[in-house]
Amino acid sequence: MAFIDHVQITLASGRGGKGAVHFQKLRRSPRGGPDGGNGGKGGDIILSVKPDLKDLSHLVKKRLYKAKDGYPGEGRKKKGKKGKNLVLSVPKGTICYDSKGLLLKELKEKDWCFLKGGRGGKGNSFFKKASLQAPQIAQSGSPSVKKEVILQLKWVSDVCLVGFRGSGKTSFALELSQQKSKIYPSSYPRLFSIKPLSFSEPLLFVDLPGLSPSTRSFLKQAERAKIITFVVSLMDKDPFCSYQKLRKELLAYDQKKGSYLAQKPSFLLLTGRDHFVYEEKGKLF
Ligand SMILES: Nc1nc2c(ncn2[C@@H]2O[C@H](COP(=O)(O)OP(=O)(O)OP(=O)(O)O)[C@@H](O)[C@H]2O)c(=O)[nH]1
Ligand SMILES: [Mg+2]
Incomplete structure (x- = not known):
């Protein structure tokens, strides 16, 4: 396979999961207090340096790499599961630029969290107050963030x-x-x-x-x-x-x-x- 030292790809974090609108279901009071849980956080995009990798050819297969979305919240104040992070391996010496060629980071030994996943939305239990005993509202999670980047391999x-x-x-x-x-x-x-x-x-x-x-x-x-x-x-x-x-x-x-x-x-x-x-x-x- 050809040696690839330049790729232009779009990276997207996972969106936050929706908060739930849910009410306690008790035998005596079928419409109990609100207990909708918060949505889970969306997955991050992480660039991880792998010294064994020779080039960027494993990243040419797709144009868009997206982390998993967070899961919605559930009743009984159960928080939604976190969306899985997407870890992209890059060889040592990789440099990350934005789509206009502006330097963002030289990737060295460690993992770099490039995009944070969206926050999970609050469930309706969060909105309960004296004046609002049965809120019918919940937040949707923060949206996914998309960024186009150029990765270039320049060996040191x-x-x-x-x-x-x-x-x-x-x-x-x-x-x-x-x-x-x-x-x-x-x-x-x-x-x-x-x-x-x-x-x-x-x-x-x-x-x-x-x-x-x-x-x-x-x-x-x-x-x-x-x-x-x-x-x-x-x-x-x-x-x-x-x-x-x-x-x-x-x-x-x-x-x-x-x-x-x-x-x-x-x-x-x-x-x-x-x-x-x-x-x-x-x-x-
Ligand atoms: N006689 C002699 N032959 C040499 C010498 N150095 C390399 N060679 C031969 O020249 C040929 C080419 O050598 P390579 O080392 O592949 O040359 P290269 O510069 O890496 O070639 P490319 O990768 O194609 O650019 C091989 O057959 C080598 O055995 C030398 O000092 N003397
Ligand atoms: Mg040679």
């Missing part, structure tokens, strides 16, 4: 590997992470956790697919990287030209998105040295 990482197809990004990341998986051309970004010997915490490396018009949008995953590492193969016809083209790609992306990729600290990693014949290519830069 230490290093982002940027290079053209086949430059050796994945090989390098696999080598560093000591993974033995098979190398195949990647069409989506991957996150590698790499623990250098002298570090107590692992470093997070983003391995982007080879840069091309169809994968350019994945540069989003470089936006929150501390360092950019340009990966250029010495097997390219003109490695310096490849490097310049990569920098131009970053500048073009920055201009379009208002980001600062080209200004980040960067390294140049040259691969394919084993294939490089000095006599043939001469001086590189």
